[in-house]
Amino acid sequence: MPLTVTPTAIPDVLMLEPKVFGDARGFFFESFNAREFAQATGLDTQFVQDNHSKSAKGVLRGLHYQIQHPQGKLVRVVQGRVFDVAVDLRKSSATFGRWVGMELSADNHRQVWVPPGFAHGFVVLSESAEFLYKTTDYWYPEHERTLLWNDPALGIDWPIDFAPQLAAKDQTGKLLAQADVFD
Ligand SMILES: Cc1cn([C@H]2C[C@H](O)[C@@H](COP(=O)(O)OP(=O)(O)O[C@H]3O[C@H](C)C(=O)[C@H](O)[C@H]3O)O2)c(=O)[nH]c1=O
Numbered sequence: 001m002p003l004t005v006t007p008t009a010i011p012d013v014l015m016l017e018p019k020v021f022g023d024a025r026g027f028f029f030e031s032f033n034a035r036e037f038a039q040a041t042g043l044d045t046q047f048v049q050d051n052h053s054k055s056a057k058g059v060l061r062g063l064h065y066q067i068q069h070p071q072g073k074l075v076r077v078v079q080g081r082v083f084d085v086a087v088d089l090r091k092s093s094a095t096f097g098r099w100v101g102m103e104l105s106a107d108n109h110r111q112v113w114v115p116p117g118f119a120h121g122f123v124v125l126s127e128s129a130e131f132l133y134k135t136t137d138y139w140y141p142e143h144e145r146t147l148l149w150n151d152p153a154l155g156i157d158w159p160i161d162f163a164p165q166l167a168a169k170d171q172t173g174k175l176l177a178q179a180d181v182f183d
Contacts (some may be wrong), residue, residue, distance in 0.1 A: 045136050059124045078132055080125070090181070
């Protein structure tokens with residue numbers, strides 16, 4: 001089951017494209033196969049939690065991370081379209097403070113591997129979007145941190161011409177200069 005893996009501008013962040021089998025009935029694809037994932041990415045990782053969120057157009061969830069129990073995330077969209085962003089928060093990384101973003105949609109079947117050590121978020125571009133993802137560690141709200149989505153120091157080029165709808169915690173996200181980061 002060929003899984004195409006493409007490193008992004010931040011090489012540890014990977015774009016994955018599964019092989020989709022279409023026929024007169026519709027389509028089928030393996031949305032996750034542990035052996036394929038390990039062989040195609042070279043990663044030795046276990047996922048412990050599946051998450052599913054639905055958001056209306058213009059909602060921006062993020063940029064989130066857990067400073068303890070950092071989560072690796074394998075993310076995808078099963079309805080609608082989002083612009084998905086990962087920010088490198090690893091102080092020792094050559095790409096510290098850099099971001100990568102791409103459109104994920106039900107139509108492009110793309111997935112993104114966001115390693116531990118990154119902040120993650122997305123903005124919904126379609127009328128609504130359903131976002132599914134696997135995480136490599138459990139949710140620890142006490143360790144959750146939010147990075148401000150529009151911190152000029154990040155310079156994320158969100159493809160929106162409107163102010164996004166944010167949860168209260170995301171309106172008061174930290175600037176990169178004040179954020180808890182990883183060694
Ligand atoms: C993350 C999480 C949340 N919750 C509960 C807590 C709240 O009552 C409700 C919504 O949580 P929150 O507003 O944190 O959901 P998002 O804003 O979508 O958070 C996610 O946003 C971005 C995209 C991420 O990458 C993270 O995975 C995650 O932080 O679900 C749980 O019960 N378990 C969980 O793992």
